[in-house]
Amino acid sequence: MRAYVFEPREKRQPSLTAELENAGVEPLFVGEDFFETGLAPLTQPGNEVRAILIGESDNTHAQIRTIRKAGCANPVIVLRDFRNSQDTSAALDRGADDVIVSPIKGSEVVSRINSIVRRFHGHAAESVEVGELTAFFDGRDPIVSGARIKLSKREHSIFQHLALNSNRVISKNAIYDAVYGMSADQPFDKVIDVYICKLRKKIAAAATSGSQYIETVHGRGYKLSAPEEFDLPNPEQQGSPRARPLEARA
Missing domain, CATH: 1.10.10.10 (Winged helix-like DNA-binding domain superfamily/Winged helix DNA-binding domain)
Known part of the structure; x- marks a missing residue:
């Protein structure tokens, strides 16, 4: 499984990388320009399964809105430092699929991505x-x-x-x-x-x-x-659909 990861705090990237890789996720870290120039390929068939993980920043809500305006149906999960019901509600209203609060566990991230992807394809069950x-x-x-x-x-x-x-x-x-x-x-x-x-x-x-x-x-x-x-x-049910x-x- 591959995922785009925006984490503006470089000091957090190594621990996040280790957690994701241990759970079988291959992270590709991206910068702010990704939301302006890197979204087009994600609108192509087959690319909708790649999750976008967004670390907390002042631009989080704008980034979510940009992703959805570009036509991307990819799973979008916000990684927050602390619980904040108002901010979580705003992120979900702008198009995020889920919000995970630290400490981030790779296994939980994978399960949430899988849940979003299978429902996108019409499968509610595991x-x-x-x-x-x-x-x-x-x-x-x-x-x-x-x-x-x-x-x-x-x-x-x-x-x-x-x-x-x-x-x-x-x-x-x-x-x-x-x-x-x-x-x-x-x-x-x-x-x-x-x-x-x-x-x-x-x-x-x-x-x-x-x-x-x-x-x-x-x-x-x-x-x-x-x-x-x-x-x-x-054959024993003649006339059955x-x-x-x-x-x-x-």
Whole structure:
């Protein structure tokens, strides 16, 4: 997980970095100019999952307003030093998603980001079921046909992005940007295809049906969805409406 972090007090950056990195968050510290010149990429598909953490300053409310006026739907969390109900209410009214009061704990930050992101994508629960597959939004590896499959860090990032958008086609560029967009060291163009291939093999090996679950939609991208047999109506229920995917019944 990656996050933009605005913390104007440099002395606080090392401890905040350590806390976030221990929880699996890769922070990218930004300056004031980020709110004027750095928001445009966040309006592109796939980038809405990157959180923006804003340390307390005199410009906090203006920064939140700028983010939302730019059309960014990213999770915005304000990091405050002390409780202040009036200021918290103002931050939320201006578009912040949450406010966390010191001491900042990385695990809490991650849970709050995950909650905001999954609700943005229409998932209220901590997981979603797609056929034999259960995908979690809290960092756990997926379960396929009752067995947990182990994913690498990159595999997990790509899989979670597909799971958040399950039953929808996601372009390779959107997946790439969500996983690598903030990295200065951009990998080769086929890297997403390689990881998709690895994910398919792991899922198919664990699935009772042998299904790969990740479909290539030529010219458009990839889609995580259940095999057709999970969507077929029960033959004993003649005239019944078409069965919904397991995700819709979860």
